[in-house]
Amino acid sequence: VICYIGIGSNLDNRRKNILRAIGLLKKDKNIKLIKKSRLYETNPLAGPAQGKYLNAVLKIETVYSPHTLLDKFKAIESALGRRSSSIKWSARTIDLDILFYGKRIIKSKKLTIPHPEIKNRIFVLKPLTEIAPGLIHPVFRKTAKRLLKEYCIPHKK
Numbered sequence: 001v002i003c004y005i006g007i008g009s010n011l012d013n014r015r016k017n018i019l020r021a022i023g024l025l026k027k028d029k030n031i032k033l034i035k036k037s038r039l040y041e042t043n044p045l046a047g048p049a050q051g052k053y054l055n056a057v058l059k060i061e062t063v064y065s066p067h068t069l070l071d072k073f074k075a076i077e078s079a080l081g082r083r084s085s086s087i088k089w090s091a092r093t094i095d096l097d098i099l100f101y102g103k104r105i106i107k108s109k110k111l112t113i114p115h116p117e118i119k120n121r122i123f124v125l126k127p128l129t130e131i132a133p134g135l136i137h138p139v140f141r142k143t144a145k146r147l148l149k150e151y152c153i154p155h156k157k
C-alpha cells in the first residue's frame with residue numbers, strides 16, 4: 001500500500017532528528033521509501049509558544065496494516081527520545097503522522113485517516129504538493145495541488 005507520511009521536528013537538531021527517523025524507516029524491511037520532499041522551515045501552528053519546525057512529507061510503500069504502521073512510528077518516536085507530553089501540540093523532537101494510507105478512510109479510536117488536519121496545514125500541503133501534486137484526497141476528492149491553492153488561514157476574531 002502506498003502511504004504518505006508527515007514528519008516534523010522542532011527540538012534539538014531538527015534536521016538530524018528527521019534524517020535519523022528516515023534512516024530507521026529505511027531499515028525496516030516492510031517499509032520502502034519511494035520519495036521524500038525537501039525540508040521546509042515552518043512556523044508552529046497552534047499549541048503553546050515554541051520554536052520553528054522543520055517539516056517534510058514522505059511517500060512510502062508498506063505491507064503493514066495502518067495500526068501496525070502507527071505502532072512502528074511510535075517506536076521510532078521513542079527511539080529518538082520523544083517524551084510524551086500532556087500538552088496538546090507542544091514542542092517535539094520528532095512526530096510522524098500517517099496522512100494517507102492508500103485510498104482508505106479510517107476512523108477508529110486510535111487512528112483517523114486521512115489525517116483530519118491536512119487541509120489546514122500549510123506545512124503538510126506544501127511538501128505534499130511538491131512530491132504528489134495530483135494525489136487525490138479520498139474525502140474531499142481534490143488534488144493536493146488544489147487543496148494548497150484553496151488553503152487559507154482561518155480568521156481569528
Ligand code: A4P
Pocket residue numbers: 007008009042043044045046047053055070088089090095096097098099109110111112113114115116117123
Ligand atoms: N492518531 C490519530 N490519527 C493519526 C494519524 N493519521 N497519524 C492518534 C498518526 N497518529 C494519529 O499523536 C496522538 C495520537 O493521535 C496517536 O497516539 C494516534 O493514536 P501524538 O503524535 O502522540 O500527539 P501529537 O502529535 O501531539 O498530537 P496530534 O493531534 O497528532 O498533533 P499533530 O497533528 O501531530 O500536530 N506546526 C508546524 N509548523 N509543524 C508541525 O509539524 N505539528 C503539530 C502537532 C502542531 N503544530 C505544528 C506541527
Ligand code: MG
Pocket residue numbers: 095096097
Ligand atoms: Mg502526531
